[in-house]
Amino acid sequence: MxxxxxxxxxxxxxxxxxxxxxxxxxxxxxxxxVQHAVTVHQHQDTPELREQIRQLFHEGTPPVEAPAAHAH
Incomplete structure (x- = not known):
């Protein structure tokens, strides 16, 4: 795991x-x-949101330094 x-x-x-x-x-x-996205960022819990979040998973643990922000 x-x-x-x-x-x-x-x-x-x-x-x-x-x-x-x-x-x-x-x-x-x-x-x-998803709980964080809904509670803090006011997103709706939808299958699309869950798939978008799943695509953002990284292997390992979060870095200490802030990663570079993605452009939207």
Whole structure:
């Protein structure tokens, strides 16, 4: 089982979110990331959102330094 993470610092937002979430299990990570996206970022929990989030998973653990932000 490989640790995976998702890092909000990759995506600029008005709130400058610096949260990163890591888990050993994909299902656990998707549930935590969706809960964060809905609660903090006001997204709707849809199959499309879940697929978008799943595509953003990285292997390993979040870096200490903020990663470069993606252009939207």
């Amino acid at each position: 490989n640790r995976k993470y998702i890092d909000c610092r990759e995506f600029p937002s008005d709130m400058h979110c610096t949260v990163a979430i890591a888990a050993d299990d994909d299902q656990e990570l998707i549930e935590a990331a």
